[in-house]
Amino acid sequence: MNNTMDTIFAVSLLNGRYADCIDGDELEAWPGFFTEDARYVVTSYENHAAGSEMGVIYCDSKGMLQDRVLGLREANVYERQRYRHIMSMPSRAMEDEHGNVRATTSFAVYRIMRDGRTSLFVTGCYLDTLRPDAGGELKIASRIVVCDSSVFDTLLAIPL
Amino acid sequence: MNNTMDTIFAVSLLNGRYADCIDGDELEAWPGFFTEDARYVVTSYENHAAGSEMGVIYCDSKGMLQDRVLGLREANVYERQRYRHIMSMPSRAMEDEHGNVRATTSFAVYRIMRDGRTSLFVTGCYLDTLRPDAGGELKIASRIVVCDSSVFDTLLAIPL
């Protein structure tokens, strides 16, 4: 297991496409970044540090992510705001002997309101387990989104 | 056409030097990142999504970029403020058979006033077409700067 350049690079590319998907309001494509049995958790730094698996959001299948997108569309959340992810390079991307990758990446997400006002929404990091699919492409088997703040508006919980 | 590591890396390095040039107030070197016939457009997300070629700024030659720098120097804009670009890795950098590269990169730009106050200026993404010059170095043939907000002060439109 090692932070090879190839692995860091592959995770960086995955993160970039993931961000473009959300920031470009192509939400229907978002579940496609995950495995069928994926776990997607949004939690706070404090909860995570305390060892809790609980989160503001807890999904444990791609189907739940698809339902989430439908809910966001019904609520017309993207009519009112957009997002912009800025990410550091992964600080860690370790591949094990089965090709699974464990990675960590810091992010800042900005929120852009309809009238153009832009502000910092939340900072945090992704703690990921990634798995290659049949075609060799990395998919997210588990993404724990550890948010530095726990006070952002959960009703508008866009995918992070 | 593929997101090879070499191509992503080359674009990342270009972006880094480009940002250092602007943030370090070496504006006279800024047009040097472009081809002679370069197009440089600053536009809003809404305009771009609507398919408009119009922008807050529209230049279609290196000469226009040089004129722009002269104008900024006359207006003493850099006496009053500086900038800091933070960029994600390119999410895409596809090279075609002629060596031209199409790339996308998200950015956040901060503005630092003379008294030290620092604030978010604008977030957005670069949509680029890059072309190798005679020496093999990538130059910007087209950079569309898609700004998430359209309300920033256009009179002070520093290169983004």
Add this chain to the structure above:
Amino acid sequence: MNNTMDTIFAVSLLNGRYADCIDGDELEAWPGFFTEDARYVVTSYENHAAGSEMGVIYCDSKGMLQDRVLGLREANVYERQRYRHIMSMPSRAMEDEHGNVRATTSFAVYRIMRDGRTSLFVTGCYLDTLRPDAGGELKIASRIVVCDSSVFDTLLAIPL
């Protein structure tokens, strides 16, 4: 001397681990990123541009960095706030014939208060000289942290 992909990559990985160390409140590990005779300076853009070696913080040995961590622990600074570093890729990472690397990296640091409020703390860049240790791992021989603003609270000067 050249911006090779391997060198840029090595610096990016070092920066990522460095940020995780500070942001994850593992301060005791922070001096381990430096050589024994390391210089660590936090200064302002204005001071640095004026050629001054003075800084808000000036350390010239690993021991001074260790003392600094002890001081921060006594002051319980991390009880009151945390940090999140977001970094661009290094814009420059030149290796000389002795394996020393000179690198430049832009950063934004956010501060998260105990009640969850998150705000931009400071932007700037690292000007580094890195040196491989006996095992070939890059260590920081000199890190000049050039802060865009000089008005942040120096009493709470967490490692940047």
